[in-house]
Amino acid sequence: MSLAVQLPGLELKNPVMPASGCFGFGKEYSQFYDLDKLGAIIVKAATGEARYGNPTPRVAETESGMLNAIGLQNPGVETIVKEELPFLRPFHTPVIANVAGSTVEEYVYVAKTLNKSDDISALELNISCPNVKEGGVQFGTDPELAKEVTYKVKEASDYPVYVKLSPNVSNITAMAKAVADAGADGLSMINTLTGMQINLKQRKPIIANQTGGLSGPAIKPIAIRMIYEVKQALDIPIIGMGGIMTAEDVLEFLLAGANAVAVGTANFQNPLACPEIIQQLPETLKKYGFRSVEEAIGKGHEG
């Protein structure tokens, strides 16, 4: 059974990749399995300079989900290009770099710096991180700003650009259209929903940053809905994510209209989540009457 999918700049042997921020730069999980098994790898966000991120606690557990407010901690794009990405070079798996920033200039600087690297195949433009005061979320909720930053980053980069959308909006299709108009090669959706948990003993939010991004199976219905809506309105490749735990979840995203998927939170519960899902995928596709991944994409729109 063919699991391969073709996306702008990406020839994927299968549609499953770890999501940004949930896989570091690959080293740790490479102790658990051969990264060649992955369809691609989306690495942790890069900003212009090194960032410390938010104070701890940075994570909390919720019903069927988790909150995180890492705050884009990363060693800065230069260091990432020089010290982190080369580790992934020997693997036969395309790497997608996640581009973050506080200003259009910073986004452009990160994209330009990444342009010098041969170790990546595409950019994921993160305009949706809810966990930093000036971390891009305003770009993710205002179509005009989203358009501008997408356009500038496209201009600055030779790599295809997948814009990662925030679900914290009333009209996801308007956001998708705005970035598509600005030249996005694809979309990546969804990032986390802003949430909070309060510690009853301490009488304050558990996460030091107060709010954090909600991920995991709790948000899957929201991700599916948004992908379905965007697919209905627009013809643009989508990397889908939000709560994927199993091969059946992957199929649900494909039916909704995702061309490939990313797995985030599931890695924490099961470091073997990605390879196990990939292994289950052919059987699952077969069970529901599909002969390839390509065949399933968007099929939830025909019933």
Place this chain on the structure above:
Amino acid sequence: MSLAVQLPGLELKNPVMPASGCFGFGKEYSQFYDLDKLGAIIVKAATGEARYGNPTPRVAETESGMLNAIGLQNPGVETIVKEELPFLRPFHTPVIANVAGSTVEEYVYVAKTLNKSDDISALELNISCPNVKEGGVQFGTDPELAKEVTYKVKEASDYPVYVKLSPNVSNITAMAKAVADAGADGLSMINTLTGMQINLKQRKPIIANQTGGLSGPAIKPIAIRMIYEVKQALDIPIIGMGGIMTAEDVLEFLLAGANAVAVGTANFQNPLACPEIIQQLPETLKKYGFRSVEEAIGKGHEG
């Protein structure tokens, strides 16, 4: 221990009430327990005329949540006033009527009709139902429309008006401010998040309406965050809801800033959810060092 709370137009013996749409008009659950135990009762939405609602299936189960697209089925406000509300008259529990509509005129008509009833104590203005094409959700995502409908309904009604906000927005505080400016006596938050689930066998959305509203513990972190943000920005009473299953959940909502809470989906899993939560509440408050409900309200903001 005092569980009492005072809200505009509502003297509650305890802060727990069933949420609109999850308790019908009270008859069914009155078979399970004495409705006098409840702090209040929010009944099913009323529209100008009887509505059939959406085709079935109307519900689906998700991880720690459910989707519903009932589509505001109800017998119409006249029938509700005449045939449903009188049943609740003998109980010593205030009733809150949920006002829905497709146009400002319809909202006003419903409010005016309810004004004739003595069986209620307040209105909950539902500008956030995501499940009907013309069901009010546009009022819930556009601050100007929200302001207008709130103002008009306030004008039409002698009862205090709690405006029920939609979580499907980027900026919940802006929505809260808009309706507070228009004279809302309180807020009710949150309604459901729009979601979807796809049936892998049938290759189409499970809910006939395609999308449905996500409720249950999955959305609790989003509800807590929104209430916390609004409480920080505004001084207005809040009825909090979204995923409450236990007395500890109630306390979390109180700490976030809710003055009272509503329990929705939990009733379906456990018809005794409300009385059991109310029974547990004194012990739970005590465990975390509170001597009354009033004392806990907003206490999550001081840490």
Place this chain on the structure above:
Amino acid sequence: MISKQMLNIESHIKIAEDTFEVVLPLPDEIELKPGQFVHIALKGHMLRRPVSVADVDKEANTFTIIFKIFGEGTLALSKYRAGESLDVILPCGSFYPIENINVNHALIVGGGIGVPPLYYLGKQLKEKGVKVTSVLGFQSGSQVFYEDKFRALGDTFVATNDGSYGHKGFVTDIIKDLNKPIDYYFSCGPTPMLQAVTKQLEKEKGYISLEERMGCGVGTCYACVIPLRENPKQSKKICKDGPVFYANEVILS
């Protein structure tokens, strides 16, 4: 009176492919009538699962449910064991109104997991002296259950879609050839079967039992409505007004 109960499973056995029979104690003062269902909570699941009452043993003070693994919830239910306790709302819904109708020869038509409630119905009909003819449809032979028990009630015919047991085909193929005068039919099964049966028997009086995805299961949430033939803008609730309806009362779709 409807209530929520914790019931200790008395037995839990497999009776056919993916099909299980569970016996539960009948709580005091609860009466379960044929056609009614119970609404079962399962750990890790937000919503309860409706399952019909398949039999009641008044001597032993127990009742029986029969279910087939369909998805996650019924899979979870299949893993419970005797001795464990189950959170059940009961009794739910309407019942076959056999005490108010005059019936001499009843035709029972069941399909798949629509068969269980009809067994309890058939038993009560027989006790009342009614002649019972049963037509049961299953997907294949491995899924057939309770055939002997139905035979003890009267003539019984089994059809399987794949012909691996009994007549090959649908229940309607058997009904077509039944040359017996019946005065009421009672049917439960998948909607396409009910559509075919009610069409085929449209001149007869009959009662059918319906399924729909449920929220509350007790009538508060409007999840489970079915439009009325008389006025399709009006509806009834399957969980409260149903699951049993007079055959031509509702629009099956």
Place this chain on the structure above:
Amino acid sequence: MISKQMLNIESHIKIAEDTFEVVLPLPDEIELKPGQFVHIALKGHMLRRPVSVADVDKEANTFTIIFKIFGEGTLALSKYRAGESLDVILPCGSFYPIENINVNHALIVGGGIGVPPLYYLGKQLKEKGVKVTSVLGFQSGSQVFYEDKFRALGDTFVATNDGSYGHKGFVTDIIKDLNKPIDYYFSCGPTPMLQAVTKQLEKEKGYISLEERMGCGVGTCYACVIPLRENPKQSKKICKDGPVFYANEVILS
């Protein structure tokens, strides 16, 4: 090499108020050193729970963890029984570098659920011929565990906050009166205790073991960082670079 394993619980017993000792098989080719932890998945929970290695029995090929019920996850863990299997990532994190340091007299300072990893450490120190003095703090007498086992390693002092057992007060009250020359201290416990201890012993060389809420537990998610004293804009990961740090390497807050 770190890996994910399904381990069958060999024993699961309560050893003090809300405190449990669980013995698990040590998988082949896995070495667990004092200070390291294992990361445990629990049904119904998104995130794993980190628990320190409290002992290793090389003969029996088993290792021990000790935990106290704190919230939902540890409550769930307390309900597992011998024979059930547990999904564990191991070995995680850094260890007390006792093979690379020259130590004659070690002071062990543990508080509450910070005590367990220090037992395995003390045992290894003693095996190496190091003199061990242990100071253990608990909330109250009902929560004291492993006192005898620590006594078998050397002088042992117990303090309880409420004075219901041993010295009334904090571990620092005991340390204050210890007139013994030590060359290294090793401490694990709640942050306020670690702050007090590192302050009190700031002239001594020491290692501490830290706790933080974790996501991955293996170093990918940046959930568990701690700022460095040298440059507070830089940090290390408790799950991977820690949980054991040189006492003055990090900023405790």
